[in-house]
Structure formats: C-alpha cells, structure tokens
Amino acid sequence: SQQGEEDPQALSIQEGENATMNCSYKTSINNLQWYRQNSGRGLVHLILIRSNEREKHSGRLRVTLDTSKKSSSLLITASRAADTASYFCATVIQGAQKLVFGQGTRLTINP
Amino acid sequence: EAQVTQNPRYLITVTGKKLTVTCSQNMNHEYMSWYRQDPGLGLRQIYYSMNVEVTDKGDVPEGYKVSRKEKRNFPLILESPSPNQTSLYFCASSFWEGANIQYFGAGTRLSVL
Numbered sequence: 001s002q003q004g005e006e007d008p009q010a011l012s013i014q015e016g017e018n019a020t021m022n023c024s025y026k027t028s029i030n031n032l033q034w035y036r037q038n039s040g041r042g043l044v045h046l047i048l049i050r051s052n053e054r055e056k057h058s059g060r061l062r063v064t065l066d067t068s069k070k071s072s073s074l075l076i077t078a079s080r081a082a083d084t085a086s087y088f089c090a091t092v093i094q095g096a097q098k099l100v101f102g103q104g105t106r107l108t109i110n111p
Numbered sequence: 112e113a114q115v116t117q118n119p120r121y122l123i124t125v126t127g128k129k130l131t132v133t134c135s136q137n138m139n140h141e142y143m144s145w146y147r148q149d150p151g152l153g154l155r156q157i158y159y160s161m162n163v164e165v166t167d168k169g170d171v172p173e174g175y176k177v178s179r180k181e182k183r184n185f186p187l188i189l190e191s192p193s194p195n196q197t198s199l200y201f202c203a204s205s206f207w208e209g210a211n212i213q214y215f216g217a218g219t220r221l222s223v224l
Contacts (some may be wrong), residue, residue, distance in 0.1 A: 003209075033212065040199070042115075042201055042218055043154075043201070044215070045212045045213065045214070062119040074129060075114070088153070097142075097159070097161065098144070098156055098169065100156075101146075101153050103152065103153035104153060
C-alpha cells in the first residue's frame with residue numbers, strides 16, 4: 001500500500017458542520033502536507049506541518065501530526081459548499097527528494 | 112502572476128504517435144516534476160528534475176521521457192503512447208527540492224486510442 005493513506009475515502013456532510021480527514025503513513029518523514037483538488041483541476045497547497053510540530057492552524061483549517069502513530073488529521077471547521085473537493089496528504093520521506101501522495105478523501109458539502 | 116503552465120489541456124491521440132506535453136514555470140523553481148493521476152491510484156510521480164540537466168525517475172517512468180534544458184521548462188515526452196497511458200497528467204514545481212511546497216499546473220487530460 002502507499003506511504004500516505006487517507007481515511008475516509010469519501011465524506012459527505014452538511015454545510016456548517018466540521019469535516020475531519022485522516023492520513024496515515026509508514027516511514028519517518030520530514031514533513032507532511034495537505035493539498036486540495038477541485039474536480040479535474042490542479043492541486044493547491046493548503047498547509048505544511050513539519051515532523052517536530054504537533055499542530056498547525058490556517059484560517060478554518062487545523063492540522064495535527066502524531067509521529068508516534070504516524071498519522072495526521074485535517075479538520076475543516078464551519079464547512080462551506082466551496083470546500084467540496086478532494087483532499088490529499090503528501091509526505092516527504094526522510095532522505096528522499098519527493099512528495100508521496102495518498103489516494104485522497106473526496107469531501108462533499110451539502111447545502 | 113506566478114504559475115505553472117501546461118499545454119495542451121486536452122489531447123486525444125492514437126497508439127504509437129509521439130507526443131509532447133509542455134510545462135513551463137515562471138517562479139525560478141529548481142525542482143520540477145511530472146505526475147499522473149488515475150482513479151483509485153492517486154498521484155504517482157513519473158519523473159523529476161532537481162535542476163537544469165538533472166533528471167531522475169519517479170515511481171512510474173516506463174514509457175516516458177523528459178528533458179530539462181532550461182530552468183523554466185520541463186517537457187514530458189511519450190515516444191510511442193499506449194492506451195494504458197490514458198490519464199490525467201500534472202506538472203509541478205517548487206524551490207530547492209521536493210520537500211517544499213509544490214505548485215501544480217492545471218493538468219493535461221490525455222486519451223490514447
């Protein structure tokens with residue numbers, strides 16, 4: 001299986017609710033990043049958290065990192081219809097020169 | 112405006128007909144990369160380049176070629192396309208190395224008949 005795996009694969013919630021997505025990985029990392037992809041378009045970087053950080057915030061986004069469990073979560077608070085997209089975690093493995101992407105979580109915000 | 116530009120955005124071709132997908136970035140990034148995205152498989156790296164004249168294989172390089180003659184350009188070449196290369200392709204770039212934030216192009220949807 002891949003280095004980064006998101007859970008759930010799909011999530012559907014009502015507008016205004018919070019959305020939580022999880023990412024697990026297998027090997028030690030330098031940092032972990034979250035990206036958003038609107039249908040069929042290029043990925044857009046959301047947030048980067050380094051291996052020595054535990055939590056990071058950016059607007060309505062909150063990312064946590066637990067290196068002991070090799071997992072991360074992305075929380076989107078007060079969701080909006082415009083948040084409908086696929087969300088990917090990507091890890092930078094120690095000693096490697098690339099990002100390794102998970103398969104993504106498809107988030108649908110219902111009005 | 113800082114951007115990564117891919118062309119063409121859509122391409123339908125036939126098996127064996129050589130094609131090139133261009134990628135250009137205007138951010139003076141050293142690192143550039145090509146990915147393909149397929150349903151259920153996520154994004155997989157095809158090739159990457161750390162700088163001019165320096166390229167290396169990613170996870171799925173078979174059937175593809177790249178070149179990096181100029182810092183801003185990183186074309187993807189399919190010498191003899193096959194139907195299993197039908198996919199959505201993305202070019203990305205970043206400063207210094209792949210560990211940094213990557214900026215993606217809008218994608219090229221390729222169909223090989």
